[in-house]
Amino acid sequence: MKTFKNKTILITGASSGIGEAMVYQLRDPSVKLLLVARSEDKLQAMVEALERQGVWAQAYPCDLAQPGAAETLFRRLTDDGYRVDVLINNAGFGKYGRFDQISLTDTLEMLRLNIENLVALTHLCIPHMLERGDAGILNVASTAGFQGIPYMAVYAATKSFVISFSEALHAEYADRGITVTCLCPGPTATAFQERAGMPVEGVRRFMESAEKVAIAGLRALLRGEVVHVSGASNAVVARLSQLTPRRVRLAVTRQLLGPHDDT
Ligand SMILES: NC(=O)c1ccc[n+]([C@@H]2O[C@H](COP(=O)([O-])OP(=O)(O)OC[C@H]3O[C@@H](n4cnc5c(N)ncnc54)[C@H](OP(=O)(O)O)[C@@H]3O)[C@@H](O)[C@H]2O)c1
Incomplete structure (x- = not known):
């Protein structure tokens, strides 16, 4: 995919942070932004605000940590006549x-938002993308996904999933x-x-x-990169951590992230 021009772009987590910043980067009179x-x-x-700037946008309020949310959202988009060309799974x-001190409710919501509904939305959007071609999927993981992270065990594991899932899909769909x-x-x-x-x-x-x-x-998607680590120092740290023995890197991360009162 070489351009976002004339694309219908669905962005999850569009209301703040990285997703909101992507929305502003994607402002163009030729695109349709589904937030x-x-x-x-x-x-x-x-x-x-986008409409005042001549950009087509529509809001889809939705809690993607609920079971079945991706299917409901996709049905709403389809009923409104949209076909997604670019899916940005950012939410x-x-x-x-410590693992046992994070509530099970929060833990299961993390799994549903970061993994389950990301996979479901991807699964639902791909058939239309295959029909139309020239499509893109940008999955937002984290450098936390390159190793186990003590005190963020489930979060880091969800992001490892996203990296592995994205790599495999990159290979499956690159020539489709x-x-x-x-x-x-x-x-x-x-x-x-x-x-x-x-x-x-x-x-x-930092x-x-x-x-x-x-x-x-967004640049990495247009370049067709498989995995992009943002920021040169993050890329170096990610590379070094791959080269460090597992035991050492876990001990260092535990030391850096561990609460002072953990016993
Ligand atoms: N910030 C970091 O240091 C960092 C580092 C690595 C990776 N990331 C990843 O970057 C992505 C974006 O995070 P961010 O840093 O931009 O954080 P953020 O400012 O908290 O933004 C998160 C976005 O996700 C939405 N969201 C949260 N829960 C949701 C739910 N249940 N259903 C639908 N939308 C939901 C939020 O909107 P509502 O609250 O309105 O729902 C918001 O738009 C995340 O996947 C995060 O894991 C962040």
């Missing part, structure tokens, strides 16, 4: 803490007109850390802006 998140008011305000959240790219941001200045309940003091100065990450991800 998904839970915050209806925020999405509606974005749609009105996601993490929870910080669908580019599949996985974006792996490192720490990024968004609402993510607050929702995760993570300590940010030590990390804040954070990239959502805008930088959004630009890197």
